[in-house]
Amino acid sequence: MLTLDDLGVIRGVEAEGDAVTVTITPTYSGCPAIEVMRDDLRAELTAAGFTAVDVRTVLSPAWSTDWISAEGRRKLTEHGIAPPDHLGPRAAGPIPLTLTAPSAVVRCPRCGSPATSEFSRFGPTACTALRRCAACQEPFEHMKEI
Numbered sequence: 524m525l526t527l528d529d530l531g532v533i534r535g536v537e538a539e540g541d542a543v544t545v546t547i548t549p550t551y552s553g554c555p556a557i558e559v560m561r562d563d564l565r566a567e568l569t570a571a572g573f574t575a576v577d578v579r580t581v582l583s584p585a586w587s588t589d590w591i592s593a594e595g596r597r598k599l600t601e602h603g604i605a606p607p608d609h610l611g612p613r614a615a616g617p618i619p620l621t622l623t624a625p626s627a628v629v630r631c632p633r634c635g636s637p638a639t640s641e642f643s644r645f646g647p648t649a650c651t652a653l654r655r656c657a658a659c660q661e662p663f664e665h666m667k668e669i
Contacts, residue, residue, distance in 0.1 A: 524602050527560060531590025534581060542575035543568055548586045550650065550669075588669045600632040605639075605654065605665040629665050631656035641665070 527533050527547065535546040545564055549557045561578045568576045588607040591599075596606040628637045636658035643653040651664040 525595050525598055527564070529592050529595030529598060531586065531592065531595070532560065538573070541573055542577075543573045544577040544579060546579045546581055548581055548584075550586050552582050552585075586669070588666065599666060603632050603661075603663050604651070605629050605632045605663060607666045607668040610668050629654055631659060631661065632663055633661050634659040639663075639665075 530550065532547050532549065533545060534548050535544075537544045545568070547560060547564070549560070557580065561580075564578050565576045587610065589609050589611070591606065599606040629639050629641075630637050631639050631654075634656060636656050638657035639654045640657065641652050641654050642662075645651070646653045646664045650667055650669065652667055653662060654665050655662045
């Protein structure tokens, strides 16, 4: 449903002749899908005619949900997942810790109602929460802001 580009995982692509280097940042450093991402990129780029494919992983700066494209956010909503809010620029240096509650308003991706409530902080993955809409009564996933 989403491409790596939609998610903001692809950081850069450098092609020269039949060689290509792709730089990626996984959504988190322990992402179990990183090998699959690398393998899929290698396979697709090889099929496109590149004979030398290098996929590099960088962990700094860390991936942020702000890197999800507008198209990616649209696709999440279209598939029933409430996209994360934008967090804005990160502070340089040590990461400030704020102990605040998650965003109070998460709109239902099905009907758009702001009247939703969280019923589980963790969904199928640690990066999602489960919510229910009071207007249409549908449950849905919300991608947490990182």
